[in-house]
Amino acid sequence: MSAGPRILLTRRWPAMVEQRLAASYHVTFNEDDRPMDAAALAQAMRDHDALCPTVTDRVTREVLLTQGRRARIVANYGAGYDHIDLDAARGAGLAVTNTPDVLTDATADIAMTLMLMAMRRAGEGERELRAGDWSGWRPTHMIGQSLDGKLLALVGFGRIARAVAKRAQAFGMRVAYHSRRPAADMPINAYFADLGALAQQADVLSLHAPGGVETRHMVDAALLARMPAHGVLVNTGRGSLVDEAALAQALAARRIAAAGLDVYEGEPQVHPSLIALPNVVLLPHLGSATIEARTAMGMKVADNLDRFFAGEPLLDPVA
Structure with a gap:
């Protein structure tokens, strides 16, 4: 496992994406592969440099403003981001990205x-x-x-x-x-x-x-x-x-x-x-559920993380 920035994936992602991330980052996977509650998300914000949620994770104001927060970016796995309180993220100086155009x-x-x-x-x-x-x-x-x-x-x-x-x-x-x-x-x-x-x-x-x-x-x-x-x-x-x-x-x-x-x-x-x-x-939210689309989404997240930690402009900023 890399000694780079610590990131948390709130779900398991396609293997090719996980392998790419693991080469550059210290990656924590949510092995349970179920929605994380507010307490778990808040702890992730304290323990990691980046939180990588999905559409069913409720990234609320309380989560984003967690005391002792270490995370500086929320790199969303998905095009939609209405599950993230963008106003709170902006107020906290947190970057937020999404994955448009690939699904x-x-x-x-x-x-x-x-x-x-x-x-x-x-x-x-x-x-x-x-x-x-x-x-x-x-x-x-x-x-x-x-x-x-x-x-x-x-x-x-x-x-x-x-x-x-x-x-x-x-x-x-x-x-x-x-x-x-x-x-x-x-x-x-x-x-x-x-x-x-x-x-x-x-x-x-x-x-x-x-x-x-x-x-x-x-x-x-x-x-x-x-x-x-x-x-x-x-x-x-x-x-x-x-x-x-x-x-x-x-x-x-x-x-x-x-x-x-x-x-x-x-x-x-x-x-x-x-x-x-x-x-x-x-249907159980299968809209983007092809290996091609889900891999491309994960690669978009990785590209945004790479740019953020390199101090370069983000590809897909939403906050």
């Missing part, structure tokens, strides 16, 4: 997976077959919806949303979007400044907005009520974007047809009403 394709693939599974009722079908309840092919069995000709409504229009749009167009889908401002390279009639108006026309509403106070529960009971009855909601963005209780009620009442979720409000907990419903596909 676009992997996450877009999962959005399409959820879309196809929800619209074609693939999750329901697999559960029926595994339970031994399938009686054979019949013309009216588990009929879903085609993607061809449907309107994909994207909420947020960053890199991942654009990658989803490209994939969806290959399935014959039409694309519209809602974002802070219209994109110069998109037809003007594809842009909706009003999210409610977009939801009203959406065959599939796919969420790609950032997390935070401004976007929390942007998909609530009122927005779900504006979607058509055959509409499908897909979320690969942030769990906080959706009021899960309202979504469960809408799905149970068939006010919308289905949903596909990869992220949740209280990860790793999922609203129990959602788990009980047949018309929702639930």
Whole structure:
């Protein structure tokens, strides 16, 4: 083990990344590979020069302002960072980095997976077959919806949303979007400044907005009520974007047809009403879960750490 700066990884990372880090740093691994509580994170801030958390670690103000803090950088393993109190980090003079631009394709693939599974009722079908309840092919069995000709409504229009749009167009889908401002390279009639108006026309509403106070529960009971009855909601963005209780009620009442979720409000907990419903596909946050993407994410963290401890400008600063 290297005698370099001490860093803590709050989860196990791909072996190639761990090997690279171990060559330059004194690395501590969270062998339990489960979320660390506030006390453990605070102790890590005292014992290490860098904390390397993931999206399910709550890096709160109390953790960041720990008395006797040794850590000088929080190098996040993930593009999202709403689990880190950036204001507190700035106030404490802590650097914070993330890993953008390397998980676009992997996450877009999962959005399409959820879309196809929800619209074609693939999750329901697999559960029926595994339970031994399938009686054979019949013309009216588990009929879903085609993607061809449907309107994909994207909420947020960053890199991942654009990658989803490209994939969806290959399935014959039409694309519209809602974002802070219209994109110069998109037809003007594809842009909706009003999210409610977009939801009203959406065959599939796919969420790609950032997390935070401004976007929390942007998909609530009122927005779900504006979607058509055959509409499908897909979320690969942030769990906080959706009021899960309202979504469960809408799905149970068939006010919308289905949903596909990869992220949740209280990860790793999922609203129990959602788990009980047949018309929702639930994945355990697999958006970036390819060996290529997860390795690239870890290498981004390593690059940022190398630059920080060498006194060079950071590649991906967020605070």
